[in-house]
Amino acid sequence: MIETREIRVDYGEVTAVTDVSLEIGAGEIYGLIGPNGAGKTSLISVLATLRAPTYGDAKIDGKDVLEDVAGVRRVIGYMPDLAPVYKTLRCWEFLDLFARAYGVARHERRARVSTCLDEVNLTAKRNAKAGTLSRGMTQRLVLAKTLLHEPKVLLLDEPASGLDPIARMELRDLLKRLAGQGRSVIISSHILNELSGFCTSVGIMERGRLVVHGNLDEVLESVNVTRRYVVETIGASDGVAGLLDGGAGVTDVVTETDAKGNGVVTFELAGGDEEAAVILGRLVAAGVRVKGFGERRRGVEDVMRRVGATETS
Amino acid sequence: MLSVLNDPNPLFVKSLRARMRWAHLLSWGVVTLTLTLFVAMVIYLPMVHRQGVASAEAAKAVIPAVLIIQAVLLMFLGTGSVAYGISMERDEGLIEYQRMTPMSPTAKILGYLFGLPAREYVLVALTMPVLGWAVFVSGFSVVTILHFYLIFFSSVWVYHLTALTAGMVSPMPRMTAIISMGLVFVLYFVLPNLSRMGIPFFEHLTIRPLLFGMVWEELPVEMRMGAEQSGIDEARPIPWFGGTINQTVYALLAQGFVIGVMYSVLRRKWVRETSHLFSKASGVVAYAGVLVFMLSSLWAIMVQDEVYASVFTTRFETAEFVDGEWIATMRNPNAPIARDPEVVMALLFVTIGLMGVMYVCMTTWLTASRHTAIEGWRRAMKLGQTRLGWNSDATTSLPACLLMLGLSMAATWLVLDLAASDHGFYGRGPTPAGLVLPVLAVCGCGLFVQGLCERLGGLVFVVGLFLVWMIPLFVGVIVSAAFNELDLAMLVAMPCPPVPIFSSVALMLETTEPLPGMRAGQFVPDDEFSSFRAISTAGGYAYFVAGVGVQAWRLMYRTRVRRIGLGAESNERSWLDADLPEQTEDF
Numbered sequence: 001m002i003e004t005r006e007i008r009v010d011y012g013e014v015t016a017v018t019d020v021s022l023e024i025g026a027g028e029i030y031g032l033i034g035p036n037g038a039g040k041t042s043l044i045s046v047l048a049t050l051r052a053p054t055y056g057d058a059k060i061d062g063k064d065v066l067e068d069v070a071g072v073r074r075v076i077g078y079m080p081d082l083a084p085v086y087k088t089l090r091c092w093e094f095l096d097l098f099a100r101a102y103g104v105a106r107h108e109r110r111a112r113v114s115t116c117l118d119e120v121n122l123t124a125k126r127n128a129k130a131g132t133l134s135r136g137m138t139q140r141l142v143l144a145k146t147l148l149h150e151p152k153v154l155l156l157d158e159p160a161s162g163l164d165p166i167a168r169m170e171l172r173d174l175l176k177r178l179a180g181q182g183r184s185v186i187i188s189s190h191i192l193n194e195l196s197g198f199c200t201s202v203g204i205m206e207r208g209r210l211v212v213h214g215n216l217d218e219v220l221e222s223v224n225v226t227r228r229y230v231v232e233t234i235g236a237s238d239g240v241a242g243l244l245d246g247g248a249g250v251t252d253v254v255t256e257t258d259a260k261g262n263g264v265v266t267f268e269l270a271g272g273d274e275e276a277a278v279i280l281g282r283l284v285a286a287g288v289r290v291k292g293f294g295e296r297r298r299g300v301e302d303v304m305r306r307v308g309a310t311e312t313s
Numbered sequence: 314m315l316s317v318l319n320d321p322n323p324l325f326v327k328s329l330r331a332r333m334r335w336a337h338l339l340s341w342g343v344v345t346l347t348l349t350l351f352v353a354m355v356i357y358l359p360m361v362h363r364q365g366v367a368s369a370e371a372a373k374a375v376i377p378a379v380l381i382i383q384a385v386l387l388m389f390l391g392t393g394s395v396a397y398g399i400s401m402e403r404d405e406g407l408i409e410y411q412r413m414t415p416m417s418p419t420a421k422i423l424g425y426l427f428g429l430p431a432r433e434y435v436l437v438a439l440t441m442p443v444l445g446w447a448v449f450v451s452g453f454s455v456v457t458i459l460h461f462y463l464i465f466f467s468s469v470w471v472y473h474l475t476a477l478t479a480g481m482v483s484p485m486p487r488m489t490a491i492i493s494m495g496l497v498f499v500l501y502f503v504l505p506n507l508s509r510m511g512i513p514f515f516e517h518l519t520i521r522p523l524l525f526g527m528v529w530e531e532l533p534v535e536m537r538m539g540a541e542q543s544g545i546d547e548a549r550p551i552p553w554f555g556g557t558i559n560q561t562v563y564a565l566l567a568q569g570f571v572i573g574v575m576y577s578v579l580r581r582k583w584v585r586e587t588s589h590l591f592s593k594a595s596g597v598v599a600y601a602g603v604l605v606f607m608l609s610s611l612w613a614i615m616v617q618d619e620v621y622a623s624v625f626t627t628r629f630e631t632a633e634f635v636d637g638e639w640i641a642t643m644r645n646p647n648a649p650i651a652r653d654p655e656v657v658m659a660l661l662f663v664t665i666g667l668m669g670v671m672y673v674c675m676t677t678w679l680t681a682s683r684h685t686a687i688e689g690w691r692r693a694m695k696l697g698q699t700r701l702g703w704n705s706d707a708t709t710s711l712p713a714c715l716l717m718l719g720l721s722m723a724a725t726w727l728v729l730d731l732a733a734s735d736h737g738f739y740g741r742g743p744t745p746a747g748l749v750l751p752v753l754a755v756c757g758c759g760l761f762v763q764g765l766c767e768r769l770g771g772l773v774f775v776v777g778l779f780l781v782w783m784i785p786l787f788v789g790v791i792v793s794a795a796f797n798e799l800d801l802a803m804l805v806a807m808p809c810p811p812v813p814i815f816s817s818v819a820l821m822l823e824t825t826e827p828l829p830g831m832r833a834g835q836f837v838p839d840d841e842f843s844s845f846r847a848i849s850t851a852g853g854y855a856y857f858v859a860g861v862g863v864q865a866w867r868l869m870y871r872t873r874v875r876r877i878g879l880g881a882e883s884n885e886r887s888w889l890d891a892d893l894p895e896q897t898e899d900f
Contacts, residue, residue, distance in 0.1 A: 010688050050409060052585065054688045055695035069584075074415050084405040088331040100323035101414035145410070 007056035031195035034205035077151035083142035087131025102149035232292035237263020324424025391430035399480030400489035552613030690878020760860030
């Protein structure tokens with residue numbers, strides 16, 4: 001559905017994207033992760049036909065983004081990073097505008113507008129002026145606009161920014177549902193956790209390059225990211241560090257005490273759930289009063305740092 | 314047509330919804346209608362009741378007032394609405410949504426053109442009953458009114474398209490509304506005065522000639538308030554090369570040309586925002602179009618006695634003081650018209666000045682920035698090409714600029730040739746030797762501007778031009794004013810292109826063969842002629858050398874850009890100039 005080959009984007013002598021090749025099939029949700037300035041927005045702009053690549057090919061649904069701009073625009077739905085709206089239009093008017101512009105048949109327009117408002121839970125705000133909506137609601141309204149013409153491909157640039165936790169969950173469900181209908185989704189974020197759990201694959205961008213991509217676990221595996229665990233104890237955690245230090249694959253043990261005097265020990269573990277269960281069992285068997293035990297999810301910064309290190313080495 | 318009504322342009326519908334809510338429409342409507350009625354009644358009633366003017370005559374006086382209100386609504390407020398609307402959409406990023414929709418660029422342009430000023434159109438419609446009443450009561454010619462509206466709306470679209478274009482291309486979107494209003498002011502009150510020099514193009518982008526020349530003409534003499542002025546704002550056939558054309562046709566041609574140019578720019582910008590305003594070919598065509606309009610007027614002045622007389626001879630020879638009033642005496646219309654060679658020089662100066670401004674603007678618009686050129690070469694390399702497309706944005710603007718220079722010089726030569734051949738300005742035109750200096754000066758300045766623009770680009774180019782051109786000019790003016798040292802002033806101001814070009818043209822005209830009994834060289838006093846000749850010659854040659862030098866600098870730069878684009882050379886920032894984007898935004 002989406003295919004790019006050696007895409008390069010330059011802003012003057014500054015190269016924003018270089019040699020990005022991707023293939024995303026129908027029904028896939030592809031998470032594009034990377035820090036600010038990594039080239040995510042530039043890559044999405046090329047796919048959205050808003051910027052011509054310096055060179056390279058990109059095809060969406062078999063249509064070339066340079067040769068068949070109109071054809072590509074018909075099959076994509078694009079949501080930019082800072083999604084603006086016409087503040088003086090009512091929500092339904094805003095959607096009706098784009099339904100008309102995308103050529104939705106007159107007799108279907110009203111129903112499409114209602115359906116899309118319903119999909120993003122904005123039916124109650126149908127007659128509200130778009131300028132009166134909160135940031136999260138505005139994001140949802142723009143998402144509804146993106147879905148109006150039933151695009152085969154969705155290009156969403158940081159769609160979750162400004163959404164509250166419930167709205168984020170709803171966004172995940174909606175995207176899963178759309179992917180289930182055979183649509184392809186590219187969603188960018190600089191927060192890894194935002195994308196984990198529902199992306200079928202991810203790509204990590206750093207300084208314009210797609211340094212690694214594939215299934216999320218595979219990606220973490222490929223960049224050799226160890227998991228960091230946290231153990232919370234009732235009372236001081238004396239002796240825990242000693243117990244952990246002897247364990248296989250355990251490194252970087254840090255012992256702290258919280259405000260109530262309880263112990264908090266964090267450590268790196270090169271291994272999976274099995275190894276973690278063994279360590280927990282050992283702690284309990286040694287009489288440590290474990291209040292909590294779990295994995296602390298890595299931020300994209302950690303991954304990026306690791307990716308950067310891999311690149312350098 | 315039916316489908317347009319059945320399913321109107323989405324952008325038009327959007328603007329109707331955004332700008333024509335009942336509350337807004339009602340308040341604006343009440344204000345407009347009240348003001349229009351007030352103006353109409355304040356003109357009509359005192360004339361009828363206090364001055365005893367017939368109601369038909371009084372109602373006639375109301376018509377121009379209502380037309381001016383309509384012009385203010387559409388041309389000032391409407392233009393402001395268009396500029397503000399498009400610039401806000403661009404500033405907020407909403408325009409990207411519209412760019413993505415599968416509507417054609419033409420549909421988008423039309424949607425904004427008629428949608429953004431929709432409220433002003435409605436307000437104009439609200440004033441129509443007042444106008445209808447005045448026309449009915451006065452028996453004013455409906456044909457004249459319809460004739461006026463033809464040009465009125467065409468002119469409105471010129472201004473609205475100007476605002477739309479400014480909004481789409483301005484680097485400072487939020488300033489667009491102010492820039493557009495300023496542009497309207499210049500187009501309305503400054504440039505039409507070129508009609509006094511026989512160049513009616515800018516006057517006919519406005520409604521002035523038809524409003525004052527046609528509508529005003531039907532008013533009683535005492536109500537005209539001195540609207541007619543010599544050579545401007547008159548109903549008249551427009552000189553066009555060897556003949557004349559109807560004023561309305563000329564206005565439609567001029568406005569149609571501007572509309573066509575604006576449409577072409579907007580279309581390119583809708584397709585891709587990063588495109589230049591003009592392709593190389595369309596830029597040269599637009600330049601040639603303006604030259605044709607200017608040449609048509611100059612040609613007519615050269616070859617048609619009546620046109621020359623109407624613009625350049627004084628209508629009134631003398632004035633006598635009779636009964637406490639100065640009475641002008643009309644010159645004898647049968648007296649032979651004496652052609653003045655100085656007129657040719659004045660016309661050439663105005664024309665060369667206009668062409669020069671246009672050349673600099675067009676060069677700026679056609680010249681690729683460094684990163685556009687590098688991108689172009691990278692793409693070419695990827696596609697296995699060894700050259701850039703001749704019409705691509707990335708390619709050098711030198712051929713297009715040379716073509717524009719060639720067209721300008723050919724047009725100037727045509728005018729000079731006409732002045733010399735049987736039309737009473739000169740006995741014989743300039744000799745080939747006399748032409749060398751102006752050609753060198755013009756080519757030198759043209760090459761200098763193009764080379765500097767391509768080498769430096771952007772703000773650096775503008776600042777560079779200011780330093781190289783304006784500071785010497787200012788110093789020259791000070792030297793001239795303070796010490797009356799004209800030679801020294803001219804020498805100091807020589808880097809400013811009008812100085813070498815105008816002085817070389819003046820020198821050329823000084824050395825043309827005069828008519829029997831006349832002396833051609835009247836522009837420079839005899840005692841200053843030799844130093845004038847020396848300084849002009851030195852200036853012309855020096856500029857040519859400077860132009861060639863800057864071109865050599867440009868060529869070295871261009872070669873390096875090509876090597877960087879092709880990956881043959883590293884691209885170190887130390888070599889770069891200051892106008893590159895910092896990599897601080899989210900790419």
